[in-house]
Amino acid sequence: MSLATDREKLPAVGKPTLYKQIRLDIERRILTGEWPPGHRIPFEHELMARYGCSRMTVSKALSELAQADLIERRRKAGTFVRRPTFLSAVLKIADIRAEITALGRSYGYELIQCSRRAATAADRARLGARQTGKVIAIACRHSADDVPFAIEDRLIDLDAVPEAAAADFATEPPGSWLLHHVPWTEAEHSICAIVADQQAAAALDIAIGAPCLVIDRHTWRSARPLTAVRLLYPGETHKLIARFKGG
Amino acid sequence: MSLATDREKLPAVGKPTLYKQIRLDIERRILTGEWPPGHRIPFEHELMARYGCSRMTVSKALSELAQADLIERRRKAGTFVRRPTFLSAVLKIADIRAEITALGRSYGYELIQCSRRAATAADRARLGARQTGKVIAIACRHSADDVPFAIEDRLIDLDAVPEAAAADFATEPPGSWLLHHVPWTEAEHSICAIVADQQAAAALDIAIGAPCLVIDRHTWRSARPLTAVRLLYPGETHKLIARFKGG
DNA sequence: CATGATTTTATGTATAGACATATAGATACG
DNA sequence: CGTATCTATATGTCTATACATAAAATCATG
CATH class of the missing domain: 1.10.10.10 (Winged helix-like DNA-binding domain superfamily/Winged helix DNA-binding domain)
Known part of the structure; x- marks a missing residue:
């Protein structure tokens, strides 16, 4: 034809x-x-x-x-x-170290606290895991050009991510380590705003009562919780950018 | 074969x-x-x-x-x-009226202020438009079950969206009207946290100094700015949820 | 050895045809 | 008139084949 x-x-x-x-x-x-x-x-x-x-x-x-x-x-x-019912935007949340170095600023990392322990009831509730043996709890701070950028409070399920036991979170930020070593299938982010309490204010070098942007991220692999993290950013200086992506 | x-x-x-x-x-x-x-x-x-x-x-x-x-x-x-450099999450931001009714709560809308005017330099800067004649400026409040849910401060470029001149924003929220009447090609959201000033506190019925989640959205059609909107939510009660979507 | 030309090869695009499948609309029936 | 059945049709999947294209690998040459 x-x-x-x-x-x-x-x-x-x-x-x-x-x-x-x-x-x-x-x-x-x-x-x-x-x-x-x-x-x-x-x-x-x-x-x-x-x-x-x-x-x-x-x-x-x-x-x-x-x-x-x-x-x-x-x-x-x-x-x-299709009739668009939602304004669907793609939010690209980079690993913090990558985000800062991509901006051409010097990245600083400081481990505040890192402990391995048997999971408490609160830990299990936070992870959403029914029966979890051991967890790693990490608190750390990221800075850009020596200015506090974000503080991180993370819980890792050691039963689900046994490799994490061998990682050295004193030198490598847990987010970067996890992103490069642990495959995952689902992630959920919850974003809200709070005001800084005394502790957050001291860690971020801002005033008590200053606004903070909070990202709570839960990550799963095949419905099994891997890690839960809370990131706290100075609210007025940090902005999350989400772009619509059509196709 | x-x-x-x-x-x-x-x-x-x-x-x-x-x-x-x-x-x-x-x-x-x-x-x-x-x-x-x-x-x-x-x-x-x-x-x-x-x-x-x-x-x-x-x-x-x-x-x-x-x-x-x-x-x-x-x-x-x-x-x-592929090596994932970003944690890419899809943020579905619904039209506020749809969001509230989807939750099974009663939607309330209140137009606070609506004016049509020749664009000022500040208007042009906010829209990112070089030469814009007329704009509509709108302030309004959304509520769920008679509790303040968000306040909205919007600017519409009347040259780019002439149909908006005929819309009745006293009865229909501008976001819903725009979503259903105006095609667009790009949108960008910027999310940050602030504390409520006197005006915001009064409108949202929260305390002065309480945290607020702010979404600034700019919308374009083929690189031409259509509208710019700032949404202010009570920061501790409202959460944005972004889910990872793989494929 | 460095450099440029050639070959090889895995993906990229496109075709004509075949059959599968869901379903909107027409038709027959109680 | 409402309902069950049939039919026509638009999309869904798959094949076997062909040629295009980009780039890695190889080879030839100065």
Whole structure:
């Protein structure tokens, strides 16, 4: 069968491949509102004709858009622009050491306290672990250019992460060590604001009553709790940036 | 050509399609750490043999994993498990009205102030717009079960969003109106903590000096600023939840 | 040894065709 | 009229094949 010669001309910037052109073209129509949420986008056979290509090619473009959650495909019914119910933003929380060095500032790390102990009831509650034997409790401070950047209060489940027993948290920050040595499957962050108490104020070198941004992060591997950490940042100087990512 | 009969048996839960089994199988090996970051996963022709299928099928599985940023594919070199430098979490920030009603609580909305004016230099700076004629400035309060939930301070670029002139922000919260009427392409959130000043304390019914969580959101369409909004939440009662999403 | 040309190879894109599957809409039936 | 059944159809998966492309590896050359 002869290919269509009336392939619609798209702005070929740098000659992207055809399926990417199709993907970008549809994406553009969605993002500009030309095809609003709920709109049924043309059937695959119509897109085949429009772009003069095979069904696999348009299907590949649509599959990627579906994976990016921009469209929804329903058998027999067609393909529809998704109605965004949430403003979905990607929050990239870097390992603190990496974050500071990426900013071109000198990273400082100070272990305040590190103890290994049998898990208390409070430890188990914090980790969300039913039966945990030993834990490591760590308190430490991160600084950038010798200015306090964040304080960290962490609990590691030694039964779930036995390798942590051999790690030297006096020299390596636990977050960096964990990120590079321990695979995980789920993480949850809870973000809130508090005011600094006496202890936090002293550690962060801010005034008592100054605002602090708090990130509580829980990490699991296959539903098993690995570690729970609370990070405390000076609230007015530190900002978390979350960017929308479409696709 | 005869298909391989030695197709590796995978735990067929509900009989997913083959490429999805392959995708999940590889995903599992990555997430359990069996294939650590940097590991070269088998070549496509090896996977073809292992799963007894065509190259297109393994390629589809790998493409999805690549789109989800779990692997990196390099021509000639092969396919590698990505080294996660960031803890990437998806922050779903709902429209406040939707968020409150989803919690089963009664939503209350109160317009505090709404004015249309020629943009001042400060307005332009806040929006990041070079030349903007008119803007709408809105202050309002959201409440849940008659308890103050958040206060909102928003600026809308009327040149970029002329439809906003016809909206009735006395009855409909601007966030909901915008989400349903105005397409956008980029959004950036900046999250920090402050302490309540006299005005914020009065509006949120909290003490002066109490911690507040602040979300500053800027929204653009094709690099053109549409709106800038600052949301102020009582810091200790409101929590933002960000979940890691893998794929 | 360094450097540039050549070969090899793994991924990237694309095709035509086949069959599977879910389901919206039409049709038959009680 | 409501309900069960059938049918048409759009998407979902998969194959076998072809050629493109980028880059690692090798080889030839000064």
